[in-house]
Amino acid sequence: MAANPIALDVPIPRRRVTLPPLTAKLATGLIIGAAIVLFGLIGPLLVQDPSRVSDVGLAGPSAEHLLGTTQTGQDVLAQLAYATRGSLIVGAIVGVLTLALSAFFGIVGAYAGGWVDEAFSLFTNIMLVIPGLPVVIVISAYVADRSLLLVSVVLAITSWAGSARVLRGSTLSLRSRDYVLASRVAGEKRWRILAVEILPNLIPLLASQVVFAVIFAILGEAGLSYLGLGASDSFTWGTMLYYAQNGLALRLGAWWWFVPPGLMLALFGAALSLINFSIDEIINPKLRSQTRAARRGWRMSREQLRKAKESTL
Amino acid sequence: MTVLEARGLIKDYRGIRAVDDVSLTLEHGRTVALVGQSGSGKSTMARLLLQLERPTSGEILLDGEPVARRGKRLTLYRRTVQMVFQDPFASLNPYHDVEHHLARPIRLHNPKMSADDVHRRVLHLLERVRLTPAAHVARRRPHELSGGQRQRVAIARALAPEPGVLIADEPVSMLDVSIRLGVLNLLATLQREEDLGVLYITHDLATARHFSDDILVMYRGKIVERGPADSVILDPQHDYTKTLADAAPNPDRRLAR
Numbered sequence: 001m002a003a004n005p006i007a008l009d010v011p012i013p014r015r016r017v018t019l020p021p022l023t024a025k026l027a028t029g030l031i032i033g034a035a036i037v038l039f040g041l042i043g044p045l046l047v048q049d050p051s052r053v054s055d056v057g058l059a060g061p062s063a064e065h066l067l068g069t070t071q072t073g074q075d076v077l078a079q080l081a082y083a084t085r086g087s088l089i090v091g092a093i094v095g096v097l098t099l100a101l102s103a104f105f106g107i108v109g110a111y112a113g114g115w116v117d118e119a120f121s122l123f124t125n126i127m128l129v130i131p132g133l134p135v136v137i138v139i140s141a142y143v144a145d146r147s148l149l150l151v152s153v154v155l156a157i158t159s160w161a162g163s164a165r166v167l168r169g170s171t172l173s174l175r176s177r178d179y180v181l182a183s184r185v186a187g188e189k190r191w192r193i194l195a196v197e198i199l200p201n202l203i204p205l206l207a208s209q210v211v212f213a214v215i216f217a218i219l220g221e222a223g224l225s226y227l228g229l230g231a232s233d234s235f236t237w238g239t240m241l242y243y244a245q246n247g248l249a250l251r252l253g254a255w256w257w258f259v260p261p262g263l264m265l266a267l268f269g270a271a272l273s274l275i276n277f278s279i280d281e282i283i284n285p286k287l288r289s290q291t292r293a294a295r296r297g298w299r300m301s302r303e304q305l306r307k308a309k310e311s312t313l
Numbered sequence: 314m315t316v317l318e319a320r321g322l323i324k325d326y327r328g329i330r331a332v333d334d335v336s337l338t339l340e341h342g343r344t345v346a347l348v349g350q351s352g353s354g355k356s357t358m359a360r361l362l363l364q365l366e367r368p369t370s371g372e373i374l375l376d377g378e379p380v381a382r383r384g385k386r387l388t389l390y391r392r393t394v395q396m397v398f399q400d401p402f403a404s405l406n407p408y409h410d411v412e413h414h415l416a417r418p419i420r421l422h423n424p425k426m427s428a429d430d431v432h433r434r435v436l437h438l439l440e441r442v443r444l445t446p447a448a449h450v451a452r453r454r455p456h457e458l459s460g461g462q463r464q465r466v467a468i469a470r471a472l473a474p475e476p477g478v479l480i481a482d483e484p485v486s487m488l489d490v491s492i493r494l495g496v497l498n499l500l501a502t503l504q505r506e507e508d509l510g511v512l513y514i515t516h517d518l519a520t521a522r523h524f525s526d527d528i529l530v531m532y533r534g535k536i537v538e539r540g541p542a543d544s545v546i547l548d549p550q551h552d553y554t555k556t557l558a559d560a561a562p563n564p565d566r567r568l569a570r
Contacts, residue, residue, distance in 0.1 A: 178404035182470065185363055186418040187391035200408040 029274030036268050040088045043081030050078040050235060061256055068256035071247040079235055080260050086236035087218050087268075090152045094217030095210050097156035098163060102209060105160070106167030107202065111175055111194050121168065127161035136220070140229035148231040151224065155217050163209035170205055174198050208279040215272045222265055237261040315341050315376060315393055315477025315510060317362065322371035324357055331357040333534035334371070339478050339510035344501075346513045346521035346542070348557070349531035355514045356399075358531075359482045362512070363396050392422045395476040397500075399483040401463035405455035411466050412451040415439070418473035438469040442499060461492040465499065472503065478510045486515070497524055518561050522546045530554045 054073035061068045067076040109120030139154050140146060174180065175198060183193050218237075224230045225238025226245070240261040244250075249257040317339040324332040332354045339345055349355050360366045362373060364380065364387070373380045375394070381387045398404035405414055415435045419426065426434075439447035442465040455463055464484060471479055481500060485493040501524055504511050515521050521528055521542065528545040530538040530553065537551040549555045 178398045178400060179406040181365055182396070182398060182404050182467075183417070184365060185391065185396050186470070186474070187388055187421045188417065197406055197409075201406070 023278060025274050026278035029271045029278065032267055032271035033275065036084060036264065036271070037088060039081065040084035044085050047078035047081045048075055050074060050082045067260055068254070070243065070257055071249075071254075076256055076260060079240055080264070083235040083237050083240045083261060084264060086148060086231070086234045087221065087238070087264075089148055090155070090221045090231075090236065091214040091218045093149065093152035094156045094159070095214040097153065098160045098213035098217075099206065099210050101156065101160035102163035102167055103206065106164035107171045107194070107199070110168040110171035111198065113175075117168075124161050124164045124168070127158075128165065130158065132158035133220075133223075136224060137227070137229055140224060146230070146232050148234045148236075151221060151231045152217065155220050155224075156213075159213060159216055159220070163213065166209060167202065167205065170202060171198065174201055204279055204282045208276050211272050211276045211279065215269055215276075219265070219269060237265050316374075317394060317478045317510060318374040318377075319358075319362060320372050320374065322358070322361055322373070323369045324354075324361055324366065325369045330534050332361065332368075335531070335534075335536055336371075337512075337529060337536070339512055341477060341510045342504075342508045343527070344504060344511040344513055344525040346515060346525035346528045347531055348515060348518060348521050348528055350516060350557075353531045354534040355516075355531055356482055359396065359480050359512070359514055362480055363394060364390065388422075392474040393476055394478045394480065395471040395474060397464070397467050397471050397479065397481040397484045400487050401460055401467055402455075402487070404467050405463055407455055410452055410454050411439070411458075414466060414470050415451075415473050418470060422474040434473075438473060439466075441472070441503070442466070442469045444469070460488050461496060464488060464496055468496075468500065468503070472507070475507075476509070478512070479504070480512045480514070482514045483516070484513075485520075486517075493520075500524075518546060518557055530557070 051074060054069070056065070056069050057071050057073045059065065059069045059073075065075050065077065067080065069075060070079070105120045105124050109117045109124075135158055136154050140151065143150060180193060180197055183197050188197070221230060221236055222238035222241065225236055226242050228242060230236060230238050230242070238261075241258060244254070244258040244261075247254075247257070249255075318337075320336050322332055322335045323330065335354075335358060337345065337347075347355050347358060357366070361368050364373075364382070367382075375390060380390050405411075412432075412435055415438055416431050419431050419434050423431075435451055436447040439445070439450050444450045444462060444465050450458075450462075450466075455466070458466065464487075468484075479500075484500065485496050488496060497520060500511070500513075503509070511525075513521065513525055522545075525542050527540065528538075528542045529536050530545065530551065532551075532553045538545055538549065538554045545554065546558060549558050
């Protein structure tokens, strides 16, 4: 008996990479995110020295200083460019460290099983219940000379445990799937099963965890810096806000000093969240049909949309 | 010529005896059916025979020698004993295409084979399980195939290392009734061509009788009845086998009533 015929007229698909579909949500997130990253990369090369003081203190935006000056006459645009670079460096370092730590303790532990899993899981749980912010404050207060790297490492150490638990759960479910057993029956080596059969199926989850870690790191660093516990050697969005606060920018009405870093924080956070939502829709396809864009795709009228919304409330 | 033998296998899970003193022999060219209800220990037997789990006691012999748990002799065992899983939707990795699923076992057991030769073997395997045109199927991913097509890919994967013994754990229970016979006939044809020893695990007495030489009936971890297929079905001795045989729809009995 022959199998069902396979359609011949369909062109042979090329090997595809798993990428999320380019929705308006994702496109907006990518454009805003890319613009800010570009500004952080190229900006510092084009502007003047951000620490150079001048006589024109606390002046509003003008042709000479596009975003005005600080109390001591430093150029806000120059500071913003360097601060963007600083904040992105924190985000990148924490993203990479969180990925490495959570993948090691979550995925490797769950895959190895037995006492390794027990030990890794216990360690993860301990790290999870340590209250992050107080520890960060204590460590930051203890070390006098804080570099950007030190602040990033501290943030990473206190934030990886949550993702490790999420990854552990998914790995536990994947390792007992039939296709993993099938590779064992085929005689694959254990590390190769992990790297080739299990890991690719975790990529969307890993990506979403990393994006979340980057948001957390940039916001966390801004919070620390605002409290005066951030990096003492470089500019970040947080340190800009800290200096603006100390210079009484709000009371003096110097909006050009505190609005740009605040806006950058909000925009970058929003961009990464939009990207994260799009990745979440791959992990959980149920979310996709919940969006208005998807419903409109089914050609629903305004009236039907309203009813659909009511029924999901 | 391969003979796989299990002697007095016992498997305990935290106080529950899933498999209780089971012995069986799989010889080349013969099909043995393992019949029983859900939870009777059929699938645990499959896992034990494939060395996915260790038996609590008892031994497994391949050609008269105890099987190895690691190293080169485990590789040889993996090459000789292969499996077709129950659920074709779960046994293929959604991330990889069909070619990957077939090429890996070929590469593992023929490390020196060139890429071209591996590709040719993949296409040949697909043609043997009647998945044509093979070049098109090889590029597909599992979600683009139907249940029956996937199970054919799973059968091709099991045949890739050229095994001597095939363990089929309810290979058609997840498929549409209309395509079950096709997949079973394919398995039977391949078994004759390759001179395979097949362990056909099922709860369907009718197909067990039709496709196998011997039937073992398993109940609560024990083998309660064994013998040639026809005699087990037509002249059941154990109460459980009688219940099973009576439960199967029988048009003659219904007409006689």
